[in-house]
Amino acid sequence: MSRVTNTKRVLQELFNQQETSRADIARDLKLNKSTVSSIYNDLDEQGFIEEVRVGHSTNNGGRRPQMIRLDRNYGFVVSFNIGANHLSSMFNFVNGELIRYNRQPIKDSDILSIMQMIKQEIMRMQCANETKHGLLAIGFSIHGIVDNEKIIDSPFLQLQGIDLQQYFEHEFHVPVVLENEANLSATFEHDFYIDHVVKDLISISIHRGIGMGVIANGSLYHGFRGMAGEIGRALTTTDENGHEGALVKVESLCSEDAILKQVRELVGPAKFKQERLADLYRDSADVQAIFNRAARLLAEVAYNAEVCFGPQAVFFNAAIFEELPDFYNNLKQELTKLGGTIPVKMVHGSRLTSLYGCASLSIHRVLQMDGYHLKFKLPKEIQLAD
Amino acid sequence: MSRVTNTKRVLQELFNQQETSRADIARDLKLNKSTVSSIYNDLDEQGFIEEVRVGHSTNNGGRRPQMIRLDRNYGFVVSFNIGANHLSSMFNFVNGELIRYNRQPIKDSDILSIMQMIKQEIMRMQCANETKHGLLAIGFSIHGIVDNEKIIDSPFLQLQGIDLQQYFEHEFHVPVVLENEANLSATFEHDFYIDHVVKDLISISIHRGIGMGVIANGSLYHGFRGMAGEIGRALTTTDENGHEGALVKVESLCSEDAILKQVRELVGPAKFKQERLADLYRDSADVQAIFNRAARLLAEVAYNAEVCFGPQAVFFNAAIFEELPDFYNNLKQELTKLGGTIPVKMVHGSRLTSLYGCASLSIHRVLQMDGYHLKFKLPKEIQLAD
DNA sequence: TATTAGTTTATATAAACAACTAACTTACGA
DNA sequence: TCGTAAGTTAGTTGTTTATATAAACTAATA
Structure with missing residues (x-):
């Protein structure tokens, strides 16, 4: 291993442990204590290290370790x-x-x-x-x-x-x-959801458009020319009343923008401005129908993605789900109907x-x-x- | 870089060039000539190297290189x-x-x-x-x-x-x-189709079942528990005559086994055995209908995969395509109808x-x-x- | 004579090793 | 209860070893 690699591995250890010590790092990385000591001094000089506290000895005694962590400053x-x-x-x-x-x-x-x-x-x-x-x-x-x-x-x-x-x-x-x-x-979701090791996941975002992010083998997958996960551009038919409709983009039917637009057109701009979305949903079967169709479409898209990628988990990032939990529950039901088996997670705080x-x-x-x-x-x- | 890494890089160079020389390897890998020389001797001792011929000098003169390659023996x-x-x-x-x-x-x-x-x-x-x-x-x-x-x-x-x-x-x-x-x-397809650098591709195999292999970021993607690309298990409806059908696996409708079974049931076992598949297809609109439906379904599946992965190319491995080129052309047309834009390749010699x-x-x-x-x-x- | 391939020798870097100091716990005897 | 010896662990300081590079070499060409 070169110095550069080992330095990165030490920095990674420093990052990923809440707190650690030079001895711990040496044990974890199977490096010699003196190697770690040398790299530590380099990193310290660059300002990466914060000394937190002096740790405890083991029950057998021994010198106490100096606990350190990445200096957020x-x-x-x-x-x-x-x-x-x-x-x-x-x-x-x-x-x-x-x-x-x-x-x-x-x-x-x-x-x-x-x-x-x-x-x-x-x-x-x-x-x-x-x-x-x-x-x-x-x-x-x-x-x-x-x-x-x-x-x-x-x-x-x-x-x-x-x-x-x-x-x-x-x-x-x-x-x-x-x-x-x-x-x-x-x-x-990959870097912050760390209780479970999830190396393969898909993350569906519903905002102005619909997009999907993919983590494959523990790293972001872009596809050719960044085209991976452009599921909003997938085509679907607008087959409403039995007769076959035209081919349109999925996101023109079930992005947040598209849904809100449909609701606004249905209830009229005045009422749309006054009332909360949740109230409009509760009181009108027609509004519910809009959401139900969107849920069905989204479930289809998510199911296709699930079959293709075989991820460990599917995440949904959508402010509209937070506003309208029924919409999300509906989607989950549709997914189950189609045969979805992978754990589905919804993010609260999707703005961030x-x-x-x-x-x-x-x-x-x-x-x-x-x-x-x-x-x-x-x-x-x-x-x-x- | 450690010795191990450099040794692998030299071996890789040896593998990927038709023939090369120590000086070439040093230039390509930006290693010192002496480093390459040392590693070369290790590899030679292990039996990896075959001396092919003595190369030509440049127009400026200079000693001629000893051309070498990986010894296939x-x-x-x-x-x-x-x-x-x-x-x-x-x-x-x-x-x-x-x-x-x-x-x-x-x-x-x-x-x-x-x-x-x-x-x-x-x-x-x-x-x-x-x-x-x-x-x-x-x-x-x-x-x-x-x-x-x-x-x-x-x-x-x-x-x-x-x-x-x-x-x-x-x-x-x-x-x-x-x-x-x-x-x-x-x-x-990734390792042997080397005229073009293709780091992201999907490969759809149609034999007894239907499966998809995925190369993402230049390496095989397995998904969680090997579930990536299990598109044959995707569900679809058997909506034949307008009325909605039951949910069945895609591969139960358009795998090679499934298609042949449908044709056999249509024409009867005797005729099925005697005639070539191409002849049955040519002579019967009903047989064609079976293939057309399969083509439509396969196009849907392929299109979904294309949208999800955004690959550089899609490959089809199916003996039945080789036997019946019309079937493949049909599939390609259906794909275009859906909005597919990625180059599609068909493999001749899919048995291998x-x-x-x-x-x-x-x-x-x-x-x-x-x-x-x-x-x-x-x-x-x-x-x-x- | 200039140029290129490849080897040999010397040197620098860095990782591992061994031996060290520092600082602790435990056990035990007075 | 105190004091001390023995054992343990953290971290540092030379020393050795591996390996990449640099420089100087030989070999073989235009």
Whole structure:
């Protein structure tokens, strides 16, 4: 093993254990104590190490270990999600812990003014910075196809030829990472859901469109030209009343946007604005019908994915499920009907998943730990329910 | 880099170039000439190297290189495919080249007598052996679910509790590998179709059942408990005449076995035996209808897979396509109708793909090169057509 | 004579090893 | 109860060993 590899393995150990010691690391990695000691000194010099406390001896006695962990004050990363009406931003310490989450409305959808907001947001945090190295990386959660750090298609955001990565790398002199939103949610579920080792999972995101992120063999799977998991673009027929309908995209029928649009058209814009979605659902069989069809379609899509990938678990990220648990329960029933057998999980706090996933991606990049599994603590704002 | 890694990289280079030289390897791997020289001597001692010819100098002069390649006479591997009526076996040199292919009928389907045949087949080759190390590994192509070298489910072959791996490892003292048939075909397409670099592909096999093998990020994807690609088990409705039918497995409608059974029932056993399948197809609209439905179903399945995985190419391995090209063309049309855009390839010589894939797997195992891409020469008995 | 292939020798890096110090627990005798 | 010896564990400091590189070599060409 080369020095570089061993250093990465020590850093990984430092990251993944709550706290550890040099002796522990040597035992776990089957390295000599002196090797670990040497690498430790390198890492310490770079500011990666925080001494937590002095540990206990065993019952047999012996010198007490100095317990250490990754120093979260090494630096921070920031992630952005440009939504339909809001710009979400999240700052995280290098260990993934939350520093600040913010969600601000976007008045006009002009890309330049959004970029201005992003810049301000970063500069504000840079002023308040108390970490050793400050800003380490910037990440963007993209609602579109991303291949090899390049945005191939961005249906919901007009970029007007602007290269986000290039601009912000020049502005802040740190790496800028771009990744598809569903892929980032999948990354979140893989890296933060660490009670169980899940190396193969799919994560279905339902927001303005529908996307699926895939973790295969413990790492994100992009497919050719980033096309993996583009299930929203799958075609289905609009066969409503028995007679065969036209071929349309799945997401034009059961994305959050599409569903809300159907409900709005059904109940009228006034009532739609006044009442809560849950009330509209409860009181109207017609509204329920819209959701039932969406649930059926989503179940089909999820079932197909389950058969193809044979994952260990399926995750759903959808604010509309949180708002309307009946919708989710309906979907689960439809899935069972089709023959689905894999555990299905629903994320409470789906607004945050792609940002946390983005933080993980940035941190991997900054630490040059791509391909290494870093385990993050599940934030308390997010729950994974059945 | 450690010695072990560098040795593997040199061996990989030796494998993947038709012929090369020490100087070339040093340049390609960016290693020092002396490092390569040292590793070369190790490999030479082990018998991996064959000196081919003395190369040419450049126009500037200079000593001529000694051209070398992997010595195929290092040893051989053997692969078996236990089919419905036949036992296929294939012997390959360590570089993947064919030594012998054999297909013999199985009189009774008793597992013990099949094992006896396998043993004899191997011993016969061991007698004729002229390679340095003889038999290196034994592989089995399994029509069923395999997880982590264990057969989870084998619907077409009654194993009666016999552990193939354990038995043959004890008998011949070489590693025995087990892998799913569709996965092996996918491995073949990945490792032998080397004109284009294809890191993400799916390979659909239609024989007694229907299976899909997946190469993701350049390596075989198994999914949780080997369940990836079990598309034959997907459910579909038997909605024939407008009214909704029962849920049945896809492979119960469009596997080769299922199709032939339907045709036999339609035309009667006598006629089915006498005439060629192509003639039956040409002469009967009813027979065509059976195939058309199968084509539609297969297109659906393939399209779903394409959307989920976003592969660079889709391969079909099916003897029935070779026998009936119209069936395949039909499938391609249906795929286009659904919106498929990915290149589709059909394998001529599909009987051999899983055996060649198995050889690749065994060779990877023997050389301890798992995770390294070894490029094999496409055998002339197999063509990949559009 | 310049150039390239490949080997030999010397040197630097880094991992393992062995022996060390530091700091603890336990057992036991006074 | 105290004190001390024996045993255990953490972590450091030379020393040895493995291995990659660099430099200097030989061999063989245009």
